[in-house]
Amino acid sequence: MKMSDEERAMLEGARGRATQKAMQILAALGTIYGAESLIPVTSVQVAGVSYDNLGEAGLAFLAEIADGGGKSQVLATLNPAGMDIESWQALGIPPDFAEKQLRVIDAFSRMGVQTTCTCTPYLVGNLPAFGEHIAWSESSAVCYANAVLGARSNREGGPSALAAALTGRTPDYGLHRDENRQPGLTVAVKARMSENTDFGSLGKAIGEKIQATKAVPYITGIDTASLEQLKTFCASLATYGGAALFHIPGITPEAGTCKAPAESLTITQADLDIATRSLSDASEDEVDFVSLGCPHLTLAEVARIAALLEGKRVTREFWITTSRPVKQMADQLGYSRIITAAGAKIAADTCCVVAPIQGRFTALAADSAKACYYAAGKNNFKTLFLHSTR
Ligand code: F3S
Numbered sequence: 001m002k003m004s005d006e007e008r009a010m011l012e013g014a015r016g017r018a019t020q021k022a023m024q025i026l027a028a029l030g031t032i033y034g035a036e037s038l039i040p041v042t043s044v045q046v047a048g049v050s051y052d053n054l055g056e057a058g059l060a061f062l063a064e065i066a067d068g069g070g071k072s073q074v075l076a077t078l079n080p081a082g083m084d085i086e087s088w089q090a091l092g093i094p095p096d097f098a099e100k101q102l103r104v105i106d107a108f109s110r111m112g113v114q115t116t117c118t119c120t121p122y123l124v125g126n127l128p129a130f131g132e133h134i135a136w137s138e139s140s141a142v143c144y145a146n147a148v149l150g151a152r153s154n155r156e157g158g159p160s161a162l163a164a165a166l167t168g169r170t171p172d173y174g175l176h177r178d179e180n181r182q183p184g185l186t187v188a189v190k191a192r193m194s195e196n197t198d199f200g201s202l203g204k205a206i207g208e209k210i211q212a213t214k215a216v217p218y219i220t221g222i223d224t225a226s227l228e229q230l231k232t233f234c235a236s237l238a239t240y241g242g243a244a245l246f247h248i249p250g251i252t253p254e255a256g257t258c259k260a261p262a263e264s265l266t267i268t269q270a271d272l273d274i275a276t277r278s279l280s281d282a283s284e285d286e287v288d289f290v291s292l293g294c295p296h297l298t299l300a301e302v303a304r305i306a307a308l309l310e311g312k313r314v315t316r317e318f319w320i321t322t323s324r325p326v327k328q329m330a331d332q333l334g335y336s337r338i339i340t341a342a343g344a345k346i347a348a349d350t351c352c353v354v355a356p357i358q359g360r361f362t363a364l365a366a367d368s369a370k371a372c373y374y375a376a377g378k379n380n381f382k383t384l385f386l387h388s389t390r
Pocket of ligand 1: 079080119235321350352353354371374
């Protein structure tokens with residue numbers, strides 16, 4: 001892989017051992033994927049923040065980078081942590097876990113990473129423009145950045161995203177290159193797409209069909225989609241199909257430069273209904289945990305939930321997960337007060353998938369196809385998919 005003098009100097013240790021280690025990671029990645037060079041990035045989002053996923057080895061790696069003087073060269077934010085950084089006690093997080101999680105956050109902070117822990121960085125100030133090269137990790141956010149914003153990111157692992165932050169570079173391969181952003185399959189949607197949860201079911205239905213080929217879908221039959229619907233769709237498509245890009249004519253910015261591929265498949269109302277039903281295996285009575293906000297909620301979604309909860313009492317453990325900046329706005333606008341008066345909890349910085357809650361609950365109710373997938377796969381919960389009924 002070709003390197004500039006500056007990049008070569010980083011690799012040889014001229015900027016300290018943390019930057020050297022970061023450059024070694026990028027050089028290895030570039031070699032594996034056949035990249036010819038490194039390119040500058042303007043924005044980074046680092047996953048692998050929850051101590052539940054990192055463990056002691058991950059914490060030691062981060063501390064070593066921070067101790068070695070590693071400093072982020074670009075705007076970098078974090079994926080959700082294993083707890084609300086400020087109000088972890090209210091979520092029942094054990095103190096020994098909290099102590100480790102705070103050490104993880106401290107290590108990132110010492111590296112100059114913004115410790116906004118969210119999978120929707122594009123809602124809270126980490127918003128790349130069309131065509132910008134970035135290095136993000138969280139699968140739903142990567143899909144949103146590529147498809148909806150037209151920025152360019154591969155789906156980075158935690159260490160490679162952090163390496164991009166410390167050097168301001170990433171290897172030039174995959175979705176950074178024009179030729180890999182072209183669609184490989186036309187997907188004709190012939191189903192009613194009105195509620196957010198329809199987009200979660202659609203992501204599952206399409207995702208399972210493209211999982212093997214990883215073809216970029218060119219999706220027809222959708223005339224409108226809100227920010228929330230696209231956010232939901234990205235999470236589901238990335239989870240069930242491993243997809244990091246799609247195009248929808250009239251909605252996503254690169255669709256106009258693509259031709260509909262001849263190879264096609266159709267998603268019918270029956271396909272969508274099957275996907276919806278497959279997300280539930282728990283009855284309402286079994287549910288002992290409700291979580292809304294996967295991906296993290298927008299302010300408009302928090303407002304809607306507050307309106308629905310006003311004057312009522314929840315009867316199960318009930319989390320509403322969002323970023324800290326959105327929670328702060330919800331505080332100012334009085335939504336948080338309504339939500340907590342109903343007995344629900346606003347869980348900022350975290351979510352029901354990365355928090356250490358295995359064994360605490362039996363069945364999760366969620367309005368997210370992605371949350372259902374991980375509740376079963378990671379935490380062994382039964383699931384109830386909260387979707388609209390027509
Ligand atoms: Fe975000 Fe957690 Fe869902 S990271 S996309 S809320 S699994």
